[in-house]
Amino acid sequence: MTAIAVLGSTNMDLVAYVPKAPRLGETVTGRDFRTVPGGKGANQAVAAARAGASVTMIGAVGTDEFGTRLRAALRTAGVGTEGLRTVEGASGTAHITVDDEGGNSIIVIPGANARVTGLEPGDEQRIAAARALLLQLEVPMDAVLAGARAAREHGVRTVLTPAPAQPLPPELLAVTDLLVPNEHEAAALTGLTDPRQAAEALLQQVPEVVVTLGAAGALYAARGAREPLTVPAPPVRAVDTTAAGDTFAGALATALGEGRPVPQALEWASAAAALSVLRPGAQDSMPVRAQIDAFLAERSGA
Numbered sequence: 001m002t003a004i005a006v007l008g009s010t011n012m013d014l015v016a017y018v019p020k021a022p023r024l025g026e027t028v029t030g031r032d033f034r035t036v037p038g039g040k041g042a043n044q045a046v047a048a049a050r051a052g053a054s055v056t057m058i059g060a061v062g063t064d065e066f067g068t069r070l071r072a073a074l075r076t077a078g079v080g081t082e083g084l085r086t087v088e089g090a091s092g093t094a095h096i097t098v099d100d101e102g103g104n105s106i107i108v109i110p111g112a113n114a115r116v117t118g119l120e121p122g123d124e125q126r127i128a129a130a131r132a133l134l135l136q137l138e139v140p141m142d143a144v145l146a147g148a149r150a151a152r153e154h155g156v157r158t159v160l161t162p163a164p165a166q167p168l169p170p171e172l173l174a175v176t177d178l179l180v181p182n183e184h185e186a187a188a189l190t191g192l193t194d195p196r197q198a199a200e201a202l203l204q205q206v207p208e209v210v211v212t213l214g215a216a217g218a219l220y221a222a223r224g225a226r227e228p229l230t231v232p233a234p235p236v237r238a239v240d241t242t243a244a245g246d247t248f249a250g251a252l253a254t255a256l257g258e259g260r261p262v263p264q265a266l267e268w269a270s271a272a273a274a275l276s277v278l279r280p281g282a283q284d285s286m287p288v289r290a291q292i293d294a295f296l297a298e299r300s301g302a
């Protein structure tokens with residue numbers, strides 16, 4: 001079993017389903033309300049665990065009841081939570097309004113995630129014991145940097161999802177092995193809307209890049225390689241693409257950690273992400289390893 005460490009956010013998603021989102025000052029009656037565990041860090045941790053990795057999560061939850069549920073959700077998924085602190089106050093929350101047309105608006109309140117400002121005792125060992133460290137940008141940059149530096153020091157591959165999009169400090173790029181932006185993040189980072197051009201520009205700063213392109217698949221580029229590799233997404237009937245990117249990152253890190261060649265790892269991650277869009281939800285929709293293998297076997301007619 002390949003070991004993966006994740007340093008990142010845990011959020012409780014509070015989702016209100018409404019016919020039409022309220023305007024300022026307006027009150028509307030909604031149809032439904034759900035609370036679902038999320039946060040990009042926790043999502044990637046669950047994705048990797050379902051994909052068959054032994055995963056440890058570094059981050060923080062609050063002392064509220066959401067904190068208890070967020071920790072329990074990770075444990076249920078088989079994620080180690082020894083590195084998940086409980087800090088006084090509120091857990092991270094995402095307040096999401098989804099209207100009948102599928103449009104959404106989101107308020108994220110970082111809560112406990114804002115208190116993840118660096119590594120705590122034991123974290124360096126957790127990172128050193130892993131094949132890869134998965135990072136995103138929903139916890140303070142200082143912690144992301146400290147994690148990435150520790151990983152680099154111990155020869156652990158760093159995989160960074162640069163979301164939410166923001167300028168990346170050169171010190172972070174210097175210790176990033178694989179950058180996995182979606183096409184919007186790639187454009188925000190480079191000012192280039194063509195994913196191929198954006199990937200090439202990013203290769204000046206990191207050795208490997210995967211730009212995810214939604215239903216159009218993904219583009220992989222590496223320093224020194226002649227041509228970028230295009231990875232088609234399996235055609236599926238998408239129901240909800242929430243956390244597709246997190247599923248992709250978790251499965252990709254797992255496959256690479258197992259030593260699979262890059263093209264095969266990308267195909268496997270694409271299958272995992274495609275399966276995740278077939279069902280509503282974030283963590284709930286992520287496939288387990290056997291489902292990913294079966295999906296690929298079926299597609300290749302084996």
Ligand code: ADP
Pocket residue numbers: 182183211212213214215216217218233234235236238241242243244245246248269270271273274277
């Ligand atoms: P994010 O969720 O971060 O915005 P993307 O939308 O690019 O990222 O999706 C990540 C990956 O998930 C894609 O590269 C693709 O493999 C898969 N994916 C996303 N949407 C679909 C879809 N409609 N059909 C099949 N695969 C999809």
